[in-house]
Amino acid sequence: MAIAANQLIDTGYDFTVNQVEVPHPIKKGKSGYFMNIREDNDEILGWTTERYGLVQHRDVVGFADNAFAGRGIDVDRKVIVTEGGAKMRAEYTLLDDAFKAEIPQVGDPVRYKLTAQNSMDRSLRLSYILGIERLVCLNGMTTTEKEVEMCKKHSMNVNLGDILSADALDKALARMEDSLEVYGRLAQVGVTQEQGLTILENLSNAKVFSEKVRESIAMIWNTPTHEEDKARNLYNLNNAVTQHLTHEVAGERFEYANRATTNVLKRFDLASRNKKRLEKLWNPAHLEVSDIVTVTA
16 A cells, blocks of 8 residues: 655645754754744754755745746646645646647657745755646656756845746746757667566666556556557656656655656666666666575475
C-alpha cells in the first residue's frame, strides 16, 4: 500500500511563518540557530544557521498571479503544498495558443507550464521552474532547463515586487522553445521492447523509483494507452513513466513523483547524447561473483 504524503492542493498556503532564535541548550546564550515556525500550529518547518528574510507562500502566489495578469496571460493555477507547509509550488498552465508547441521530430502537441516555488526549509530556491504538459494525455513533464532564479538567497530585505517581476516571467518564457529539444533527441533513440523493460528494471535497481512503480510503468510500456506512444524509443518510454507518475502517484505523493520524473529525464537526456551511457542504461545488470548462489543437491 502506497504511503500518502502530507500534502494539500489549492489550500493550506495562507499561513504565516516566523523565524525564532534558538538559545544554546547549555550556555543559554545565542546558539546561531533559528527555527522557522508556523504561527497557526507551532510546527517547525525548517532550521537555519543565520537569520534571513522569510518569504510567505501566499505572497509568492499573489505576486506570481499579478505577473501573469500584468502580461495578459490566461492561466490555470494549481497550488501544491507539501511536507506540512515547508514547500509550496504554484503551477501555472499557460492556456493561450501562443504557448502551445510541438515536440521536434515527433509533432506531439504540448503546452507550457511555469511553476513558482518557495520553501521554508531552504530546500527550494525562490524561482520559476519550466515544464510542459502533453495534450494527448495531460502528463506533467519536466524539462532540463535550469530554474529561473528570482532570488539566489532569501536576504533580510526581500522585495517581492522586484523579484517576482514581469521581467523574471519574460526570462522564463524565453527559454520555452529550447526546452523541447531534449524530447526531440529522446525520440531519435530507438529501443526495443525488451530494452525498455531492462531500462525500467535498472532504474528500479538504482532506486530512482520503487519496484511497484516499475511494474505499473512496464504495463503502460507493454500496452500503450495512446496511439502516439506505440513507437519504441526513449521518448515514449519517458511518456510511460510520466503517465503513471502524473496520474497515479502525484495526487498523493507529489514530491516523490516530481523527483522520479526529473531523475528519469536527466538519465535519458544523458543517454541520448552519450553512447556509453545509453548502453549502460539498457544493458542487463550483471551479478557480481559474490552475488551468485550455487545450489547443490
